[in-house]
Amino acid sequence: MNRRMRSVIREGLLHVTRHPLRSSLTAFTSAIAIAVTVNVISLSFGMQEDIAGDVDLFGRHTLDVGVPPALAPGVKRPSLGEAQVERTRRLLTGLDPIVVPRRQRAAPIRVDGIDEPYRLQVVAAAPAYLRTLSIPVAHGRWLRADDAPGSPELEGTCCLDEASAVRLWPQRDPAEAVGARLEMRIDGVARTMRVVGVLSDPLRYRELFETFDEGRGARTLTSSLLSFRNIYVPAATFGPGDYTGISIVLPTDEAVLEAQERLIAVWADARDLAALSRGSLIVFVRKQWMEALGTSTMQGSMVGNLVWILVVLVAAVMISTLNLITVRERYDEVALRRCEGAQRRDIALQITVEGVTTALIGGIVGLPIGYVGAHVLREIVQFPFRFELRYAAVATGVAILLGLISSVIPARHAATLQPARVLGRRLR
């Protein structure tokens, strides 16, 4: 950048400061546009980001072979026993899988001080099961191989989800659930279990997931797991019987897809989630299920993005009009500058610098307004909201773009002004 260009840029900046009212009006328009942008980006992009994060937490390299929890009336539940588990292991030879069979059923849970038992999902899982969730243990520990399954005579051990702890002991902190006792009845046998660990709830937008699930007309196997209102007990707690699912953890995305192909070749048409109602076994990659959810939420966020793009465009037109009026008021000045040696590009640069600077100032003012506005919206409509510095960077970029777009026509108009025409009409 040469000295002349630097001087022209400085002229533009000085002009902004010397016309505070005019600059404020333009900046205010920009501020509104940026506030809306920040608001919507925080809501839509934030939600997308969080869902992507949830996909990771749920286990992006995990694949499930499952029995649908809700079958059509009269449809016999398919068998998923030791033979299928062994077959699965054989099918995945060479892919370095961790195969974790899982039993799951609803059971009444009773704790001291509560008369009516709650029905919660009880999952009987091997210690490796935690790896299929990729979520941390919030308090206490996870199940070990030597944990007792529990019997009427011997107290067993269990873990539970944070949401389950809150439901069973609403007045307590979930951390205090560690060490607490609960009773459950499984297969007609009453068992006493001591809580040894509480799993954190990885889903930031539980309601969103559940809404999505309801929208599909049936609770899917995945959403059943995703509810994270489970109690986890040692595998031996349940007697012999069908597994409700086999979770398989694989080392890479490629291995996951390869495993899916191999399993689908055995359990035909199981890739289709609609197969739930037909009662067949299903084979699905959790990541794909989550991506389907992501696509659904993306449609919502696209509407939001259209809103802010529209607002920015309207602001661009308004600022462009303001700038054009300003240029028209400055014909004499532009003509004089051209007389004194300004080239067309000097004029265009100065007008552009003025436009970008005012839009940027508006953007900086609009950032906190949008941030506060998003918080207010969150309180009113309970919508997920997330703000990060990079959204501020995006909004700043939008502000600069807004300034550039809104300066194109005024700058071009000013640069092509014929000084002789202006001088002939007005200067003498």
Added chain:
Amino acid sequence: MTADANKAHPHDPFLVEGCADGAEALAVLDGVARTYRSGAVEVEALKPLDLCVRRGDFLAVMGPSGSGKSTLLHVLGCLDRPTAGRYLLDGHDVARLSDRELAAVRNAVIGFVFQRFHLLADESARRNVELPLLYAGVARGERRQRASEALDSVGLSARMTHRPNQMSGGEQQRVALARALVKRPRLLLADEPTGNLDSKAGERVLQLIEDQSRAGTTVLMITHDPEVAARAEQTLLMRDGGLSRA
């Protein structure tokens, strides 16, 4: 303009004689004409005319309103291009110069003074005077120094930080003159420089212009006032787009 058209244009012996005597010409108009289109009507603002302005000349152009004086000034100031003829300025054929080169010529060769001063209202006198140096790429420190010197030369050293609305008309015109002179122009074009001033202020401005002429700057001044025109070495008359010696 084509060669045939040039041949068809009869040269005015008075207005080109200066260039024939071997003196160094700064600006030469050779059959220059300027027509405008106003709707369906073509207006001949300048009829084909010849003019030789030698270095150091002090010329006054007089004429009624609408006679083409300002158009002549715009053409001479490279603000407008002739529609016919050839204009040589400081050895350059203006028709061949690009827009960017014309801007450079205006910046380096020509100084303008307007009847209504035409200062930047929000800027101080010094910043106004710095303006042409800004487009010449002069460093900020040097700009300030040269602007201060120029204002000092027109007797406004005490008004450097004043804005135009804090100064009298005469002072504003002197600022405009300082702005024209700060780039040390070879051609000073003044369009009614005393038209908006009282006699005392006008006299001060005229003296400054005369000083510049004596210092070797070529001056072409447009005026309605015969007394002002009389201060020039030579007066030309403009009527209906044509130029003649007074």
